[in-house]
Amino acid sequence: MFNLVTTLQSFSIVESLKNLWLSTGFMTSLTPLWQNFVMMAIACVLIYLAVVKEFEPNLLLAIGFGMFIINIPGAYNILYGTYGYTIEGTIDGTMQVLTATYNGELVQLAGKTIKELTQIFNIDSSMSLLDKTAAVENAVRSLYPNVTDLQITHEVVADQGLFFYLYKGVEWVIYPPLIFLGIGAMTDFGPLIANPKSLIMGAAAQLGIFVTFIIAINIGFTGEEASAIGIIGGADGPTAIYVTVKLAAHLLPAISVAAYSYMALIKLIQPPIMRLLTTKKERGIIMEQLRPVSKAEKVVFPIAVTGIVGLVLPSAIPLLGMLMLGNLMKESEVVPRLTNTAKNELINIITILLGVIVGSKATADVFLNTDTLLIIIIGVFAFAFGTAGGLLIGKVMCALSKGKINPLIGSAGVSAVPMAARISHNLGQEENPGNYLLMHAMGPNVAGVIGSAVAAGVLLAIFGA
Numbered sequence: 001m002f003n004l005v006t007t008l009q010s011f012s013i014v015e016s017l018k019n020l021w022l023s024t025g026f027m028t029s030l031t032p033l034w035q036n037f038v039m040m041a042i043a044c045v046l047i048y049l050a051v052v053k054e055f056e057p058n059l060l061l062a063i064g065f066g067m068f069i070i071n072i073p074g075a076y077n078i079l080y081g082t083y084g085y086t087i088e089g090t091i092d093g094t095m096q097v098l099t100a101t102y103n104g105e106l107v108q109l110a111g112k113t114i115k116e117l118t119q120i121f122n123i124d125s126s127m128s129l130l131d132k133t134a135a136v137e138n139a140v141r142s143l144y145p146n147v148t149d150l151q152i153t154h155e156v157v158a159d160q161g162l163f164f165y166l167y168k169g170v171e172w173v174i175y176p177p178l179i180f181l182g183i184g185a186m187t188d189f190g191p192l193i194a195n196p197k198s199l200i201m202g203a204a205a206q207l208g209i210f211v212t213f214i215i216a217i218n219i220g221f222t223g224e225e226a227s228a229i230g231i232i233g234g235a236d237g238p239t240a241i242y243v244t245v246k247l248a249a250h251l252l253p254a255i256s257v258a259a260y261s262y263m264a265l266i267k268l269i270q271p272p273i274m275r276l277l278t279t280k281k282e283r284g285i286i287m288e289q290l291r292p293v294s295k296a297e298k299v300v301f302p303i304a305v306t307g308i309v310g311l312v313l314p315s316a317i318p319l320l321g322m323l324m325l326g327n328l329m330k331e332s333e334v335v336p337r338l339t340n341t342a343k344n345e346l347i348n349i350i351t352i353l354l355g356v357i358v359g360s361k362a363t364a365d366v367f368l369n370t371d372t373l374l375i376i377i378i379g380v381f382a383f384a385f386g387t388a389g390g391l392l393i394g395k396v397m398c399a400l401s402k403g404k405i406n407p408l409i410g411s412a413g414v415s416a417v418p419m420a421a422r423i424s425h426n427l428g429q430e431e432n433p434g435n436y437l438l439m440h441a442m443g444p445n446v447a448g449v450i451g452s453a454v455a456a457g458v459l460l461a462i463f464g465a
Helices: 002-010 013-022 033-051 057-070 075-079 114-121 129-143 162-166 175-186 190-194 198-204 207-218 223-234 237-247 249-264 266-277 295-312 314-332 336-360 370-400 407-413 419-431 438-462
Strands: 082-091 094-100 148-158
Touching (some): 033 249, 057 336, 175 336, 207 438, 223 249, 237 314, 249 266, 249 336, 314 438, 370 407
């Protein structure tokens, strides 16, 4: 009874309400509130496209919700943790690691209090990340005049939340190869084996990657950044994430959102380009039925591809090897339970986690800037050039075969499986209802999956990741 009375006497409604207010998102947001609301509006657009327009809802719904939830003011502190700085430098001949936050609880910097640090840093929430980091650097140098080899990283420094740990699957590049395992278990390489020439169209569709790389280099991005941006042209979200994490992790939010969003919008991007670069007569070409492919061919194919590509380009093995393992499981027909798990439960779980985490990295402070806008614009060109590259080679092959190859299947060379193949098929049927191009288009389509993984391996090998 005495304890209850004492507790009630010490209880202050005003103080409790004050603490409650200070813990709200309005007071704990890391960015200006208007930026949060802009990002939440963008997230709602993605959710609208997924729910109402049904543009690849398996991708956009999770990405959109991840973007929405992380931009709720104050949510980042709970889902990822306390955002601050890790400061490394040599002081009096000894390497030291220091940490500090400018609006949180964790302070390990010269014994200063939070108030003192805030005054020293002179940070305002409206400042850009670059200006904030510069302010921290100035403060550190004032506290440690003799510091050398100073490195300052803006990151989560304490109180890690749920998303912090889920993001490790991206940071440690675990999710993308597992996605490829599931894709391999769902993929039939039969059309490619039956028509090896479609490999040429799949390779040509990687034009978008290298044209975009050149564009990015020429507008000021580094080689590593340009490689990550260029891979958007492969129309392969897991590959884009894999390369970006390896070469330019700071660009992950923009590149991953652009890659997955454009994959979802491929039904809007590709058809106008396909109509522009082909004639009505070409689109109506009916192709001969593909030859049957034996089980032995299908079993040998993933082993041979892994061996050949792995020998020449080891950096492509994490993605390509898992893709071919999934396919070998499928074609061997001796592990049906494993195959079903890979193409159903496993890939579904990873898709949910990957989508939400990709969306959650699109915070206002890193998304609403010039570089992000440039990447999103360049991403459209990446898809366009990839589509055009496959189509143009398709037209050449159509001419060389004297009209036996429908050039529409070349646009399926981007590795958005099976979306791109369906678009080729649907456009062919618009011109000729009796035209069935789906299986023919699947050849370049699955070749594009291999092509994007190989292109990623080339870029990783060149830039030393």
